[in-house]
Amino acid sequence: MxxxxxxxxxxxxxxxxxxxxxxxxxxxxxxxxxxxxxxxxxxxxxxxxxxxxxxxxxxxxxxxxxxxxxxxxxxxxxxxxxxxxxxxxxxxxxxxxxxxxxxxxxxxxxxxxxxxxxxxxxxxxxxxxxxxxxxxxxxxxxxxxxxxxxxxxxxxxxxxxxxxxxxxxxxxxxxxxxxxxxxxxxxxxxxxxxxxxxxxxxxxxxxxxxxxxxxxxxxxxxxxxxxxxxxxxxxxxxxxxxxxxxxxxxxxxxxxxxxxTEVIALRTWKQLNNKDDDNDGSNILSWYAAMFRKAKYSIYIENQFAFQSQLITQLLVKRLQEEQNLKVIVVSPMEPNLPGFISGFVSKESINHVNRNLERLRKAGGSRVNTYCLISQHNAANEKRKQIYIHAKVMIVDDKWITIGSANMDNDGFKNSTEVDLGITSPVLAQQLRVKLWREHLTEEADSSNNSVDLNSFDEGFNAWKTLASDNGTRILRGERIRGHIYYYNFEEMKCPPPYANARGGNKFKLF
Structure with a gap:
C-alpha cells in the first residue's frame, strides 16, 4: 500500500x-x-x-x-x-x-x-x-x-x-x-x-x-x-x-x-510545502540537483527558460569543474517568452538572468558546453527564417536518466508554481529519446551529408551539432538556405550572423 x-x-x-x-x-x-x-x-x-x-x-x-x-x-x-x-x-x-x-x-x-x-x-x-x-x-x-x-x-x-x-x-x-x-x-x-x-x-x-x-x-x-x-x-x-x-x-x-521501467513522480507545490517531498527526492529541484551530482559524461537539456535559476547554474558549474569529461548541450528558444508578465524591466531582467547564467556555464566548461536554438527555414525564400519555439522541459543525463514534465528551470518551476515532472531511469529509453530528438533537429537532409556520424554516440553527435551550427552561420552569410534546424543561441559570441532580423539570442537587454 x-x-x-x-x-x-x-x-x-x-x-x-x-x-x-x-x-x-x-x-x-x-x-x-x-x-x-x-x-x-x-x-x-x-x-x-x-x-x-x-x-x-x-x-x-x-x-x-x-x-x-x-x-x-x-x-x-x-x-x-x-x-x-x-x-x-x-x-x-x-x-x-x-x-x-x-x-x-x-x-x-x-x-x-x-x-x-x-x-x-x-x-x-x-x-x-x-x-x-x-x-x-x-x-x-x-x-x-x-x-x-x-x-x-x-x-x-x-x-x-x-x-x-x-x-x-x-x-x-x-x-x-x-x-x-x-x-x-x-x-x-x-x-x-x-x-x-x-x-x-x-x-x-x-x-x-x-x-x-x-x-x-x-x-x-x-x-x-x-x-x-x-x-x-x-x-x-x-x-x-x-x-x-x-x-x-x-x-x-x-x-x-x-x-x-523505474519512474518517480516529482512535483513543486509551494503552498503544500511538504517537507517529506523535499527530503525524499520527489521535489523537482532536489531531483535536478541529484542528476547534476551524478552526471559524468553527458547532459542534454531542452528547456523554455533554461538556467534562470542561479542555484541550479552553480550546481552545474561545480560539476563541470569536477568532471572534466562532462559535455553539455542546452537548447532554448531564441526569443523566450519569459515570466514576469510586464513587458519592461522585469521581463528583460529575466532574460538577462538566463543569458548570464548560460555564459557562466560556457566559461566553466569551455568547449564542452554549447548553447543552441532551433530555426525554421522557409521552403522557397532563402532569407526567410524564424525561431522554432522551444517549450519542452526535458533533460537526459548520461543516456540513463530522463526528466520530463511541466517545470521550467526557473524560480517558478523549482519553487513558486505548481508543477509535475517524471524522473525516468532507463538507459534504453534515454538514448532512444536523445537520438530521436537529435535526428529531428539535425534532420535527414543534414545528416545525409555525413553518414559516418553515429548519433548513438553522444560525443559524435555533440560534434555534429557544432559542425552544423557553424556551417549554417556560413550559409546565412552567403545568402543560402540553412540545413537542419540547429543554430547557435549565442551567435554573436560565436561570430555568426543573426539567423533572422532582430534575433536576440544570447544578447543582453538594456533595461533603460
Missing amino acids: RTRFGENTFGNCVTLTIDGQETFTLMYEKIFKAKTSILIANYELDPRLRFIRGDSQSSSFINNNLPRSSRGITSEPENINLSPQNYTASPLQDLLFEKTKQGVEVKIIVWQPKLIIRLLPTAHKRGLSGRVGELEPLERLVQHSKIVKNLMVRVDNSAPTFTSGHHEKFIVIDNKIGFCGGLDLSHGKWDTNSHDFDNPLRDLNAEPWHDVHAMVEGPVVTDLTYHFVQRWTFSITKDIDQAKRIKIEPSFENQNSTGD
Missing part, C-alpha cells in the same frame, strides 16, 4: 512523444477509449483544440518508432474512428461531451491568472488572458445537455507569488494511464516534427512549436491521481491543510504492472 507521493515505482510502461502531432494523436486514442474517468490538470485549455489533423487522421500514425518501454504497450493500437467529419471542428469539446454521455466522469482544473495580470496589455500575447471565457462553450454545452454530474470544471486563480501559477500539464485516464509533459491542451501547441516555416494545419498565427511529452502506465499513475485529488480539493476549499490530510486511497492504485 502506497503511503505518500513520490516513491520510486517499478514495472511501469513508458511511451515518449515529440511535438503536438505525435502527442495529441496518442492522447486522442486513449481518451477515446476511456471507461470510467478522465482527469485533466492544465495551465491553459482550449475546448476547440483539434487533436487530429492532416496525415494523423489515421490511427496507424502513432506507430512511428516512438521511444517506449519494451513490455506493456502494444505496437498496434486498436482501430478507432478518427473520422475528419466528426473530429476536426472542435474535437476536445466533442470528445469530452461524448465520453460524459457514456457515463465517464470528467474533471478539469485550469489555472486562471489574477485579474491584475489579465488586464496587462501583453496578457493575450503571453497566453495569460482569462480562462473562463475560453471554457464557456464547454460549460454551456454541459448545462444544456444536463450532464453536469459527469463533467466538472474548476478554474483556480490561487498562486503564492505574482508570477507563479498552477502550471501542471497532465491527464489521468481510468486511473491506469497518465500523460505528463510540456504540452497543454490549448491553442498553438500542435505542430509536426518537421516544424515547417508555414504549415496551414497549425492554429491561426501559431509559430513552429517544439515540445516533449510522456505516456505512462503502471504504479506511477497512482501519484498523478493522488496529486490531482489534492489539487481538486484545494481548488474548492483553498485549505492547504485539508489537501495535506488526504491519503492515498486503494482506488487510486494501479495494480496492472506489466512494464519494466
